[in-house]
Amino acid sequence: MIPYFQTEGCTLYHTDVLEADIPSCSIDLIVTSPPYNVGIEYSSYEDSKALDEYLEFSRSWLTRCWEWLKPDGRICINVALDTTTPTPFSLGATMTTLAQEVGFRLGFLVKRLCAVCDGAGRGDYSALQGALAEAI
Numbered sequence: 001m002i003p004y005f006q007t008e009g010c011t012l013y014h015t016d017v018l019e020a021d022i023p024s025c026s027i028d029l030i031v032t033s034p035p036y037n038v039g040i041e042y043s044s045y046e047d048s049k050a051l052d053e054y055l056e057f058s059r060s061w062l063t064r065c066w067e068w069l070k071p072d073g074r075i076c077i078n079v080a081l082d083t084t085t086p087t088p089f090s091l092g093a094t095m096t097t098l099a100q101e102v103g104f105r106l107g108f109l110v111k112r113l114c115a116v117c118d119g120a121g122r123g124d125y126s127a128l129q130g131a132l133a134e135a136i
């Protein structure tokens with residue numbers, strides 16, 4: 001894989017998670033904000049999949065992450081607890097169940113408080129950072 005960016009102690013790759021060539025059991029921590037399947041217009045990803053297809057895609061990337069993580073590795077998955085597009089759907093519960101089926105053990109759920117950000121996701125994330133630091 002060709003690095004997208006490299007500096008001392010840090011290499012970034014810009015690639016498809018389903019294609020990435022990463023050695024098994026080599027990663028301590030994965031932090032990810034995966035697609036929510038809510039119809040956002042991405043340039044190269046269809047975000048309005050049929051539920052079965054979305055679940056299959058999610059299971060695929062979760063499985064890859066499971067294989068890449070060291071035995072004591074962790075994953076932080078940032079998803080909305082609930083979505084309403086195209087219909088009300090408990091994304092948080094579904095993603096948690098999928099992750100557990102792949103092999104992950106649930107550590108913490110950190111609930112994002114609307115009070116800390118505005119509608120565009122900007123705002124004061126200090127409370128969230130503290131909760132995440134504790135969870136990790």
Ligand SMILES: C[S@@+](CC[C@H](N)C(=O)[O-])C[C@H]1O[C@@H](n2cnc3c(N)ncnc32)[C@H](O)[C@@H]1O
Pocket residue numbers: 015016017018033034035036042044045
């Ligand atoms: C919810 S967004 C995350 C946005 C990101 N947190 C940000 O602030 O820009 C989901 C992202 O996953 C990307 N994505 C979808 N399929 C992917 C894949 N197979 N491999 C890597 N990224 C993918 C989408 O292009 C989109 O940028």
